[in-house]
Amino acid sequence: MSLDLPPVAPSVTAALVQGLTPRLRKRLDAGITKLADRPCVRDGDTVRIAVDDDTHLELHAPGGSVTSADAIRCGCLLAPDCLHRAAAASAAPIADPQEEPEPAAETQPGNGTGTGTGSGSGSESLPTPAPEGRAESETATPEQRTAALAVYDAAAGVLEAGTDGSGAVLQAELLRAAHTARVTALPRLAASAVSVVTRLRAARSGDPAYRLADLTADLRDVLMTAHRLPRSADAELADLRGTARQPYAPDGSLRLYGLFSEPVLTATGYAGAVTWTADADGRLCTVSDVAPGGSGRAVGAADRAVRIGDTALTHRELSRAGLAVSGATVSPTGRLGAGAGVRAVRAAGAAWGEAPLDRLWAAPVAEQVSRALTGGHGLLFLDVTLTGTVREAAGDCLLADCDGLTLRLAAAHDHPALPCRDNLRLLATAPGTRLRVVARLDPAPVPRALLIAAGHPSAAGAHVDLGLDRLQQADLPAPATAPAAPGTGSPPAPLDEAPLHLLRRRVHQAASAGRRVLAFPGDGSADSRRLGRYGFDCAGDLLDELHAAAADRSRDAFGRLVPADLGRFARAWLAAAHYTEEADRALCAAAWGAS
Template sequence: MSQDLPPVAPSVTAELVEALPPRLRRRLDAGVAKLAARPAVREGDTVRIAVDDETDVVLHAPGGTVTGADAIRCGCLLAPDCLHRAAAASAAPVADDTPAPEPAEAGEAGEAGEDRKEEGQPEETEATATAGQRTAARAVFDAAAAVLEAGTDGAGAVLQAELLRAAHAARLAGLPRACAAAVSVVTGVRAARSADPGYRLADLAAALTGVLGTAHRLPHATGPDLAELRGTARQPYRPDGSLRLYGLFCEPVLTATGYAGAVTWTADADGRLYTVSDVAPGGPARATGAADLAVRIGDTALTHRELSRAGLAVSGATVSPTGRLGAGAGVRAVRASGAAWRGEPLDRLWAVPAAEQVDRALNGGQDLLFLEVTVTGTVRETAGDCLLADCAGLPLRLAAAHDDPALPCRDNLRLLAAAGGSRLRIIARLVPGPLPRALLLAAEHPTDPAARVDLGLDRLQHADLPAGAVAPRSPAVPAGNRDATAPLHLLRRRVHQAVSGGRRVLAFTGSGSGDGARLRRLGLTTAADLLDGLHTAAADRSRDAFGRLLPADTGRFARAWLAAAVYLDTVERALCAGAWEAAASAAPSPDTGRPVGAEP
């Protein structure tokens, strides 16, 4: 996947790949690799790729997105039925398959439409899914199951296009959640196949779990469950009167689908969180530059970076269910004074116990954590060093929110590690797992508690550290921490192996031999049964009367894999909540100085 190319709508990629004859489909993956290695030149809304000295592929992307098959043109003799057009679409990021935003909302990448429904979307008042929705959900499940069957190594451009076609059909049937989940899987597969440094196997496994789970449950869902599984094409915005907001921090946005920008987080006097975003097609340069663009609310001249330290008075506000502020014509906003993190009213955000914040995040609420920690050093992990901190007696790992070298997240993390012993207030995003872990987003300045640092945008210097600060050595992961996750990793590694290698890696004789027995000895009987079922489904290949292998039952294997993945997610969330609650119960009582619940 090449970030130099503009995002292409899923329906366009599916149409171009479907039009290829079988002999060209077999060569499509090689064509994608060749085209991705060629230089791309952008001229306004047009991107030109030089296939060779005489042939160019041109992508016309008005508004930053390719929305029609005729917007991709090729100068070769076989055009328009050539391989190059399909290869260009398959090499580009996948665009959000929704109509273009209104001009007044273009800065929010089509995500801030107010009380509008997409044309052609059915009214979602039915108690059960319609026949068209059930058909679309089955198509998404079958296409995602085929990707899982092949794994990232075998899921080439043709299988990706099948999933994109199913995603487009799901959107037309009024299933935007299934559509978005399918697109995220294709994005993850392309990142894996292109060796994108931002690719994470765990993220792709979670995306596959989401799309398979949604498509599997939807045909049988009713009532509120059905509405949730259908999802919404656009966030509904409701009037919220007048608001007095205080800036908290600003974070960069950089997605694998080709969108970038900034989101500024604010809070009102009651602690409710609101966001102001500016996200559009772009790359790392836009992610860093958007922070210095004016906030698109009312006539205020505040930039996102300034708003994160200042305040905002809004009248006629419109707000989405997730707290995003609308930018409608009736909204008025002016600059107001901000507040320090340790002053009122923001101080109350850090007064909520950590365990309560984690419980809120695990149950579908806001996933931001407001914590006070003491920096203790770093710990080495496979994906890089993590900052170690003590949070009320709980060893907490703080990882970088972004790995892109254009953003200062990881460099800032290394410098903060040198401020060992410093007690800081931080804002982080919860990462569910058996060990307390979060992504570090913002922190107090190491030497000036009145200042704050947006770790994805501001760049710390050695001069910002306490005198004599030296970065500590990075120890390996302690053995006790590895042992704490050992039982579940026996199942998790098989689930992840299937994502990368497909069904065949679990079908080998002796694959995972003994893991089920070990899980049972450790008391994880359900995990053992799911692991055995996964291996059985992978190895199940029937033969016809002549002894020839029949096609594998991809649906059975996908359901067995989905059951194991959902079990892992559920258990890890329970372990995550338990780890934070254990820390809360072990924290010293302010009255006695002993752990809460301890005997006198």
């Protein structure tokens, strides 16, 4: 999409698409494509699009986003229920749900993401007093259960159609369900649904940053959350419901040491940078600058001043310096608050090999992996020796030896505007180089991690943020000072992997091409038998049920095909997707030797 449009609230897009006639809905996707070729002019908070010589479309975005349907105006004869308004809203980025009106409710703590939690509708009946001596169990309200069902049905429709079939109309249905979830105090579910729509738009527009695995993960998350929420209670309900905003607790004075900075590019159209710091005890804290934007903002955010206290440090500088903070506030995830009472000044930093940062690399690798798999920050602090490369489906990975363990290091970001992959290719030309690195665990049947930062190959005490800094050939050590390790350049031994890819491939195919791709006649039992021979009988049964659910089409009394049972297919797909995720986590722990 070439138009520079302001973000539009999900509820606005849903309302405008719902107002179209059936005939105009069929033309909506073509209208979005046509609108992308029209000239667009921005004047302050107003964006004007010349639909044709006589018709102009205006989007008013006070505060940076469109929050009401009346803010999109068109001069055509069919307005306000015209195709142009719905096409503009569907083509625009999705606004942060925080910008939509919130129900008046008390914020409750939890671990979800998104915005808005509360007590639900005012029409709820009063709770029945619990019997004496027995605590009352909190369950989802009727409105929340209805909203979860609406999100589940909309996501199941997307799964049935796949990315090619999930046009603006299906996207609007999911956005409408997300808005309903939000106003009934289900922020995590609303945020997950919006993320799926953003992934669909990226897939349909040919965005180079789109990854099918990301869409599959988001679709699995929204279906799983919507499926579990109506039956959950107490702590599980709080986790599935999420919180309006992360609570910040006072933490006194902090002495922090910069570790590294990394770019942020989210599925919901936000970009920026996050700088990680550590205190003397090894506790990690983050300072972020994330706002609506694309890859350009992710690259430029590293040179923006840190928004905490009166410090003039940029994120790039903070990653190599220190910070003394008084009156600090910290969220449960370690994010530093930037309230009016927080004061911060620049302080001396520390190299990765110096105290107190060196203690992060002293922790056993298996212990770090166990922490990452059980809800930790996911970061791994490793000492590795580069040994070569290995080709994967998504591109080449850097091979490294980590205490006798063959490790695959992949790029943390694949967007061409970021230097991650170029830096990885350059490091691959220097086998035998020993580096101290920071990576994020990537659960897989083999030891694999996403490379975020690394010690400078030739400058002792310095490090490189691989998503923000660009390495040059001159930064690599000379061959004489970095001899090749034994066996360098030879391909790794073939991996005797469990054939879970047979199930994972079908899960990804369904997310991409929809139910019909698995409904074609054919002998799918061969894959099930192969899974059984490796001891994965459950995976084989899930694969058989997935094919059966996809092909299940019954007929009515007159012999006509009735609509497919989307509920059965969604349940079969969700079971298979959840199984592969958990199996990958278990195999990942085994590969790293973690408990």
